[in-house]
Amino acid sequence: MRLRLHDIALPLRHAFTIAHGTTTVQRNLLVELEQDGVVGYGEAAPSLAYGAVTVATIREALESVRAQIENTTLTHPPALWDRLQPALDHHRFALCALDAAAHDLWGKLRHQPVWRLWGLDPARLPFSNYTIGLDTIPRMIAKMKEFDGWPIYKIKLGTDDDLAIVRALRRHTDAVFRIDANTAWTAEQTIAGAPELRELGVEFIEQPLPRDDWDGMKRVHRACALPVIADESCQTEADVARCAGHFHGINIKLTKAGGLTPARRMIEDARRRGLSVMAGCMKESSVGISAIAPLLPLLDFADMDGALLLARDIARGVRLEKGRPILPDGDGLGIEITDPSALADGPAAGQ
Numbered sequence: 058m059r060l061r062l063h064d065i066a067l068p069l070r071h072a073f074t075i076a077h078g079t080t081t082v083q084r085n086l087l088v089e090l091e092q093d094g095v096v097g098y099g100e101a102a103p104s105l106a107y108g109a110v111t112v113a114t115i116r117e118a119l120e121s122v123r124a125q126i127e128n129t130t131l132t133h134p135p136a137l138w139d140r141l142q143p144a145l146d147h148h149r150f151a152l153c154a155l156d157a158a159a160h161d162l163w164g165k166l167r168h169q170p171v172w173r174l175w176g177l178d179p180a181r182l183p184f185s186n187y188t189i190g191l192d193t194i195p196r197m198i199a200k201m202k203e204f205d206g207w208p209i210y211k212i213k214l215g216t217d218d219d220l221a222i223v224r225a226l227r228r229h230t231d232a233v234f235r236i237d238a239n240t241a242w243t244a245e246q247t248i249a250g251a252p253e254l255r256e257l258g259v260e261f262i263e264q265p266l267p268r269d270d271w272d273g274m275k276r277v278h279r280a281c282a283l284p285v286i287a288d289e290s291c292q293t294e295a296d297v298a299r300c301a302g303h304f305h306g307i308n309i310k311l312t313k314a315g316g317l318t319p320a321r322r323m324i325e326d327a328r329r330r331g332l333s334v335m336a337g338c339m340k341e342s343s344v345g346i347s348a349i350a351p352l353l354p355l356l357d358f359a360d361m362d363g364a365l366l367l368a369r370d371i372a373r374g375v376r377l378e379k380g381r382p383i384l385p386d387g388d389g390l391g392i393e394i395t396d397p398s399a400l401a402d403g404p405a406a407g408q
Contacts, residue, residue: 058162060126061089062119063400064112065100067342068368071200074191075213075239083340083367086115087400088154090162092131097162098372098392099154100345102312102338102363110150118148119155126155131166134159138318149293149315156316157348157390164389171317171351171390182353184380185361186211186235194225201226204365207380209233209260211360215241220250227257235360237263240289244273251282263308264288274303286335286358294319297326306333306357311348324355338363347374347390353382371399 067083088099101115145152164171186209247265261284268289284305292313335358343364373393385391
């Protein structure tokens with residue numbers, strides 16, 4: 058295989074605000090793996106919630122294993138993941154992008170989509186929500202109306218006026234709401250607000266408390282009128298077991314987990330523990346979003362609207378029609394780069 062790395066800048070449709078801060082341009086790293094003239098793609102998307110992770114740190118981590126990658130012939134992505142995991146265990150964003158590129162390449166080399174190689178049936182797929190970032194109430198309403206008619210909206214909260222925001226949005230749609238507090242609430246606040254949120258048509262609350270507030274989450278799990286889904290508290294395979302008894306479900310983000318290989322194991326573990334399963338995304342192009350698509354037949358919920366938050370995408374792959382996932386026709390993850398100029402920074406050092 059040959060490894061190429063590209064810095065990509067993705068301007069957002071709107072400034073995107075969560076409890077951790079605001080982003081206007083998302084800077085990600087695109088990974089290419091080439092073998093026998095065939096190219097697979099993956100993407101790593103740093104987030105304000107993980108401040109120590111940057112494009113530079115992800116690139117550095119991948120450069121550290123370049124020789125191992127380029128001395129390997131891809132046969133099965135989990136074998137490559139197992140080989141590189143010891144060196145990249147603390148660089149899960151890098152491992153994710155590499156694992157996605159390996160799966161895309163694997164399917165393309167075998168002339169089949171990944172979901173078919175896994176033996177899955179895509180007949181029934183969960184709908185994805187569309188995310189409304191924190192803003193003034195009029196702007197949040199305007200953002201929702203840009204994607205009018207979606208069956209599910211995910212609303213980012215973490216202000217002193219959270220219930221007022223949900224009440225205002227509810228006046229403009231009958232859609233299901235999901236709430237993501239991004240660790241900004243207390244246990245008492247979550248328990249007290251949940252009954253009204255339920256009356257306002259909220260399906261569940263995602264990560265209300267700080268990541269390590271397990272005592273608080275136990276109280277919430279026991280007393281909350283709505284299900285609670287772990288995000289920041291469930292990052293890797295080892296976290297799934299602890300989430301049982303503290304959350305009703307988990308949100309698996311490939312970037313945090315380290316790719317598709319561990320995500321499949323996390324799904325299996327969550328099912329054994331009676332947890333529902335969601336897959337989420339960062340602010341990614343269709344390269345990163347398409348990596349979620351093969352998992353859809355295994356999920357209860359999906360949050361894969363990241364590419365819709367962009368002012369301009371650079372790729373084609375899975376797409377959403379008012380929340381309904383449409384799987385790509387192509388092999389692998391079905392990824393095609395539609396804007397080669399986005400990769401104009403050139404290949405990584407040494408290429």
